[in-house]
């Protein structure tokens with residue numbers, strides 16, 4: 001079956017009348033035409049924003065600049081009076097505006113600058129409440145544990161759609177203001193069928209990169225019945241959530257879900273048309289990276305504690321990106 005993460009809107013967009021354009025391809029300085037950046041990495045497609053009110057920005061690959069390094073000119077190039085064409089999420093052409101090819105849609109940049117946008121491939125933006133006290137405790141030396149998620153779950157379930165939407169919109173605006181033009185957004189603080197589904201529906205209002213993270217932690221009402229919760233995540237919850245998401249994710253960690261449970265969640269998600277990503281090896285050594293690679297996941301995220309075998313598995317995976325999240329380590333004060 002066609003997986004949702006493999007599909008992409010096939011519309012070409014010409015952004016023209018660019019005062020100055022920065023690209024990741026030094027060859028562009030000579031006005032070279034041709035693909036300069038590949039999308040389809042951890043974050044999926046490249047997005048181009050063209051609001052009359054704000055800057056025009058073209059997203060780049062989550063994996064970083066694609067252009068060959070080593071040029072004396074550095075990894076970037078600039079073009080004046082430029083244009084670019086996006087086709088199916090890829091930068092298909094760059095060059096002088098006077099030589100731009102036709103496209104399905106045209107965006108007039110009105111002399112603005114255009115530069116590659118940041119891609120954030122791991123974001124939890126649908127939540128309510130705050131964990132300032134927990135943060136203070138961690139800074140005072142108390143270790144972080146996965147169970148801290150539960151306090152956000154309580155607040156998120158109790159919040160209205162309007163409260164969640166306003167918080168989400170505020171965070172999305174902040175990301176865009178800081179140059180992030182494409183971002184992924186996970187559920188994971190609802191943990192009931194209804195609360196996960198509404199989290200994903202809200203996430204879809206701000207990004208197409210929506211990730212079903214019903215397997216974040218086992219919610220308190222399931223007690224020690226992790227198997228029962230995994231059945232829900234792979235059953236009724238998945239059925240409600242899969243149509244709203246492109247990705248399925250699991251927190252494979254002590255205190256969250258083990259290797260067998262993670263494999264079950266990813267397999268069920270895949271069978272529902274979702275592509276895998278994994279929270280792996282954040283709090284300690286564990287099977288997360290191996291599970292991610294074996295499942296053909298787009299990414300193994302965190303990777304704070306890696307063994308040699310984990311590094312080898314990632315290096316030979318051919319497609320599983322190791323996503324490092326150093327900001328997390330600063331706010332959890334570990335390892």
Ligand SMILES: [Zn+2]
Nearest residue numbers: 122123124279
């Ligand atoms: Zn996360």
